[in-house]
């Protein structure tokens with residue numbers, strides 16, 4: 157996983173609420189067996205018309221937003237499915253940070269696991285940042301995870317909150333599994349205890 | 364480490380699965396059952412292979428292909444190349460990692476959330492995960508069951524645990540007798556209509572009250588299934604005599620003395636009197652009519668006797684714009700009576716409503732009637748065992764005589780990953796759980812409703828109040 161420390165980049169304004177995972181990446185593109193390559197289908201129905209032509213009015217089809225690495229949206233971003241294809245598609249497109257008033261729970265978790273930073277900020281602040289973002293290429297935002305601040309083009313700093321454990325993993329690009337396996341002795345002990353206490357749980361084998 | 368004082372069902376299951384609490388409050392949570400399917404697992408197995416890791420507990424894991432296999436004759440293989448590659452990849456992975464697998468031609472094959480309870484794999488007090496958001500279904504068994512992403516699938520395969528933080532407790536209580544024609548599907552649509560699609564965010568919802576207690580297991584699963592559409596992580600229903608009777612004798616359920624021990628333990632699980640809920644919502648079952656969605660999220664729902672709402676009644680500009688967009692996508696005009704909306708396709712199936720009880724409900728409406736001209740009506744049982752049972756009861760013949768198609772079990776038109784999809788502009792009355800734009804096929808329009816209501820729409824060719832069919 158790629159570490160996330162500080163990012164200064166173009167931010168794309170997407171002032172829509174309830175952008176669900178099917179909108180981020182429609183189900184018909186999920187038949188992959190790899191993590192990469194989904195970026196071309198990111199926001200497919202918003203980005204392309206039924207004939208596959210770009211919709212010129214969609215933000216990611218405009219300069220400089222084609223190169224955006226930050227996305228700013230409205231409430232409940234990423235609601236819907238548990239499919240990780242949504243963060244994979246964002247990442248493959250180049251998005252490393254999504255800012256919104258709140259997120260779908262599973263999407264929120266999945267983002268961290270893929271090196272994407274989801275930032276929760278009140279709606280009014282998101283709207284301010286959306287106005288900043290609309291200024292385009294001259295108005296890059298900086299997201300500094302170490303200091304937990306977003307720096308507006310004006311230089312004003314906006315603080316955001318983040319779970320310390322997640323921050324640690326993201327800053328160092330650490331994989332959850334490696335972290336958990338450091339506690340393998342506790343898992344062994346737990347399994348031994350359960351084998352006596354919960355012996356009714358049957359083992360699975362298909363015959 | 365455990366919560367002190369009276370505990371909820373969720374607190375009890377949580378406490379008994381905490382392996383270790385890390386300094387910042389994150390818990391390593393032990394997972395009892397891991398259900399694996401072809402869409403969200405390839406990249407997880409790929410990750411294990413790259414890191415040289417094994418599956419820690421193959422005997423707590425089971426795999427099945429369900430999302431993108433055809434509903435027509437399976438012996439002919441899978442025509443669509445990308446679907447075939449996903450299924451072949453799953454078959455290769457389960458062999459390589461020694462994971463139990465239910466083959467496509469096995470009668471026990473079916474939608475992962477149907478077969479978990481059906482085979483006795485999902486039991487009260489367990490933690491159950493699957494790389495699929497509708498894992499919440501298994502919460503009807505009194506298990507803590509939730510959907511996870513592919514990174515977490517890999518994490519569970521490698522460690523049999525997940526890193527989790529406790530959720531908040533929400534109680535949704537439904538009291539009173541359901542009116543004629545109203546079903547579990549209508550209950551859960553009414554709940555989502557009330558609390559909204561983000562109403563449960565950060566919470567685990569426990570469904571309680573006499574109406575829920577009176578539901579059979581199929582109905583409880585329908586309710587729990589759609590918990591995720593209210594934004595909650597998991598739904599739970601306390602295990603009781605109905606639950607125990609359902610479990611007894613199922614293939615993977617504990618047998619004999621082990622079953623008795625299990626039941627004794629399961630009886631300790633229901634929430635203690637006085638347990639604390641962060642949020643409580645109460646509904647009166649008598650107020651719940653057969654429901655139907657009009658928009659592109661499950662919270663955009665009205666009683667079938669209602670009309671398409673008017674965006675000018677929205678509470679703010681954002682809501683107005685969203686309603687407007689939904690109406691445009693759905694090609695509906697404010698004020699149109701829901702019962703005047705014609706349909707092109709009817710889909711009865713999915714992990715929400717693909718159980719035998721659902722097929723019986725549809726067949727009861729279809730009996731002696733005919734599917735309207737120009738309507739394609741599909742019935743897709745949730746599993747091979749459901750299909751077999753329905754055929755033993757002669758339900759397939761009733762449906763076929765009425766002009767419904769009778770298919771092989773899988774997810775099918777719930778998400779349009781196999782050849783069953785809507786074409787642009789088609790309108791579908793569907794017993795599934797998501798009416799997002801394009802969910803059932805690009806440009807397709809979905810109205811969510813119960814199996815009886817779907818069958819009623821099939822025979823009249825429009826959204827219909829099943830109570831009026833008599």
Ligand code: SF4
Pocket residue numbers: 430474475476495497713714715773774777778795796
């Ligand atoms: S039936 Fe639909 S919701 Fe259920 S598992 Fe399949 S695709 Fe998901």
